Amino acid sequence: MRTRPKVLSAKALKRHGGGGFSMKHPIPLVLLGTLFTVAAPAADLNVTTTTIAQQWKQDTPGFDKANFLPATEFLGVDATGLGSQNLSLHLFGWGTRDLQDPSSVEGKGTGNLTYGYLQYNFDQANAAIRAGRFIITQGAGNEQLDGISARTDLRGGFNISAFTGAPVAYKNLSANPQAEIGNQQNMMFGTRLGLRLPRTGEIGVSYLQDGSNTSIEASATTPNYTRKQMGADLHLAPCTWFDVTGRTLWNLAQYVNLGVPSRVAEDDYSLNLKLSETVKVSGQFVERNLASYFAGSTLPNLFNASAAGVFKATGGSLTWTPGGPVQLVVDARRTARENYGDSTRCGADLRFTFSGGLLAGGGFHRVNAFRVVQVDPANQSYSLSHDEARVWAMWTKGAWVASLDAIRFMYADAAVNPDLNFKSSETEVVGGLGCQLSAGLKVSGDLTYETTPIYTKQVMGLLRVEYRFGLTGLGGK
C-alpha cells in the first residue's frame, strides 16, 4: 500500500488478467449475489467480515506529498449443509476504495474474488469435488484457478487428484505485445498420484501444464514461458523423532533458442529431528535453476526465465523449549547465487508465553551479504549486509488486547548502496489496542510510525472492525 501509486484502468486490469474485478464490471457482483442466494438455506452458515480504514501521509524526497485514505472490506462466507450435509459453499473476497486519492493503486476502487466455490465431500475415500474459483496447492501447482478439481483415495494406499480450469492470473506482463509472446496459458491442468506408505508417510508424483497448445518456438526476443512441470514429492515421518519433507521439480517444456542449463527446476528438502522433548533441530537444502524454475512466470522482466543462474541455500535451526514460558530458536542459512555471490544469515529468536495473557518475543539476525557489482568506476561494488532487530509484545486482559511491535534494520553500506539514500537504518513501531465487544464483534486500531531510507517519515493510522456470524471454530485464530 505504500509504494508509489500506479494507475491501472479497468481496461488495463482486464488486459492484465489480474483476477481482480473493477467495480465497473457487474458480473462478479451478480455472481456474488447468486452465491449468497445459494448459501441462504444452509444448515450452518458462517460469515466473517473485516472492515479496515487506513490513513497516512507519504513524504518521499523528490515527489509530491500524497495523502491516502483507503477503506477495505474483506468478506468470507462458509456455508455447509446446502440440501445435503456434504455440500458446502466457500467464498472470500475483498474490495477497497480510496476515499481521498483516486490515483491509488489500481484506481479509486478495486477488489478481488479470492475464492468462491462449491464443494461436495463424499462419505468415503476422502473424496471431494470442488467447482468455481479456488486456490490450488497440489503437486507442482500453487494457483488461483476458475475451474474444477477432484481427489479421492484409492485402494492399496494410492490417492489421486486432478484439476483444470482457467488461471486467474495468466497474462504475460512483458512489455512486448501479448500476440508476439504467444504463450498459450489460456487454461491449466494438473494431476497428482500419491502412495501412502504404511506407518511411514507418503510419496507422490505430479504434473502441471499451462496451455492447451504446444509451446511456440522461442527466440531471443520472444522467450517462451510455457510450463510443463513434473514433480516428485515426499513426506516421511516413520517415528516421532524423524521427519523429512521434500520435492524435486522438472521442467519438461521444449524450448528453442533458449538456453536451459538444467531441466531440474527445484530441489527442496527439509529434515527435522526431535533430539529430546525440549530440543529439535532441522536442516534444509534448496537448489533452484532459475531458467526452469521461472518457467510460467507472468512477470518475466523480473523473474526472467532466459537468465541463466542457480540459487542454492543450506541452512539449519535449533529450537529449544526448556519448559516454562521460554522458547529459543537459533538459525543460520548460507545462500549462493551464481550470478551475484554468497550470503549468510544467522541469529536467534526468543518467545515468551507468560500466564495472565502476556505473549512477548524478540530476535536479532545478522546478514553478511555479497558484493553487488555496479557500473561505477569509483565504487565498483557494494555490500548488502545488514542487521535486523525486533521486539514485540501482546497482552490480553478480559475483552481488551494491546500490542506493540518494533523492528529496526541497520544497513552496512549506506554510503555506497544506491538504494539507501545515504541512510543507514530504518525503524518501524506499531502500537495497537483492541476490544472484543461481543463474541462476534471486535474493534481495534493501530498506530504506525516509520522512518525509512525512502520515506523521510510516515505516521499511519488504521481502524479495524471484525464481525463474525456463526462460530464453528474454523478460520484460524
Next chain:
Amino acid sequence: MIRKLTLLATVLGLGLMVACALVSPAASFAPTHPQALDQGRPTCSECHGTDRVKSTDKTFESFNHTPTFVKNHKFQANQDAGTCAACHAQAFCADCHGGSVAMLPSTKLADRPDREMPHRGNYLTLHRIEGRIDPTGCYKCHGRANNDQCTACHK
C-alpha cells in the same frame, strides 16, 4: 452413428465401473476438529501422543505448529490439505496466499505480532536487498500473481 454412441457409452460405463472399484471403501476423515482448540499455536502431540493422523499415516508430531512448521508448512499443505482444513478455513491461508491481496498481511494483522507474517517493517527498502539475495523467494507469491504492485516499478 448409433453404433459409435453405443460403443462410447459402453466404454464410459466400463471405465466408470473400474474407477468405482478402485476407490477406497474407507470412511472419510472428520472434516472438522471435534473440539475447539486453545488460543495460540497447537501442539497436536500433546493430546494425540505418538498416534498417527488417520487420513495421512503420518505422526501428529509432524503437524505440531513449531517455529519450523510455521515457516515451512508447504509440504503438509500440499499433501494434506484436508488435515489443515480440519481447523483452518481457506480464508486463513488467503491472508498471505490469496493470489491478489488488498494489503500487506503484516498490515492487515498488525494487531497479531505473535504470528509469522511476511514483510514486516517497511519492506520497500529491504526487498531490494532480499530480492538480490534470493529472487526465488519472491517468485513463490509474486511470480504469477499478486504482482500489480511489482509492475509499478519493474516494467
